[in-house]
Amino acid sequence: MTSQRVLILEALVTRLRDIRTRDTAASGATYETDAGLAVYVGERPELGESDPYVAIAVLPQEDDVTGIGQQLAFMVTLPIAIEAIASVDRLDEPYLAAEAVVADIKRAIEGERTLGGLVSDMRRGSTAVVPREPGTTTVGVAVTYQLTFKEPWGNP
Numbered sequence: 001m002t003s004q005r006v007l008i009l010e011a012l013v014t015r016l017r018d019i020r021t022r023d024t025a026a027s028g029a030t031y032e033t034d035a036g037l038a039v040y041v042g043e044r045p046e047l048g049e050s051d052p053y054v055a056i057a058v059l060p061q062e063d064d065v066t067g068i069g070q071q072l073a074f075m076v077t078l079p080i081a082i083e084a085i086a087s088v089d090r091l092d093e094p095y096l097a098a099e100a101v102v103a104d105i106k107r108a109i110e111g112e113r114t115l116g117g118l119v120s121d122m123r124r125g126s127t128a129v130v131p132r133e134p135g136t137t138t139v140g141v142a143v144t145y146q147l148t149f150k151e152p153w154g155n156p
Contacts, residue, residue, distance in 0.1 A: 004076075004118065004149055004151055005060070005156065008078065008115060008118050008147055009058065011115040011116060011118055012109065012115070013039055013041060013058060015108045015109055015111075016035075016036055016105065016108055019033060019034070019035045019036030019056070019105070020034050029107045029111070031104045032103065033054055033104050035052075035054045035055060035084065035101040035105075036056070038052045038054070038055035040056070041058045042059065043057065044130075044138075044140070045085065045138075046136060046137055047085065047086075047090075047137060051087070053086065053090050053091055054085065054086045054100075056083065056085065056101065056105065057082070057083040057140075058080060059080065059081045059083060059142075060079075060080050061079040061081060061144075063077060063079070065151075072152065073150050073151060073153060074150070074152075075148060075149075075150060076148065076149055076150075077146050077148045078146070078149070079125070079145070079147075080144065080145050081142045081143070081144045082105050082142065082144075082145065083141070083142040084098045084100075084143075085101075085140045086098040086101065086138060086139055086140070087137060087138055088138060088139055094139045095141075098139055098140055099141055102127060102142075106124070106143060109145060110124065119147045119149045120148050120149060120150065121147070124145055125143070125145065126143075126144060127141060127142070127144075128142055129141055129142075
């Protein structure tokens with residue numbers, strides 16, 4: 001049985017992979033970038049010569065668990081940072097490219113707010129520049145979402 005966290009991550013990745021510049025995506029949205037061609041979960045990639053110019057990293061953070069009631073279930077709020085990443089070596093304006101990707105991320109994620117019933121609440125947090133480490137070949141901008149869902153005791 002797949003855990004609720006995995007189902008949530010898969011639903012987010014499905015939405016993000018829809019980010020393409022083709023006429024109209026399956027969701028009905030129109031996107032500025034093709035960042036959906038490179039979506040990574042749990043890692044921030046370095047973009048090399050054979051990689052796309054832009055990518056997306058889905059980075060789950062430490063969750064917040066509240067109470068156990070008579071139903072023997074937790075309410076879990078899972079923060080997920082979604083980073084727009086752009087190559088500094090292969091783009092004239094990599095930061096602006098990352099900003100275009102983060103706008104596409106918001107378009108893709110902020111349609112239907114329950115991820116098909118997987119979460120009871122979705123909230124957007126801040127959007128921030130990802131600090132660039134010395135020697136890295138990418139810049140990034142991250143937007144954080146808070147996803148709340150019910151997790152039964154012993155049945156993640």
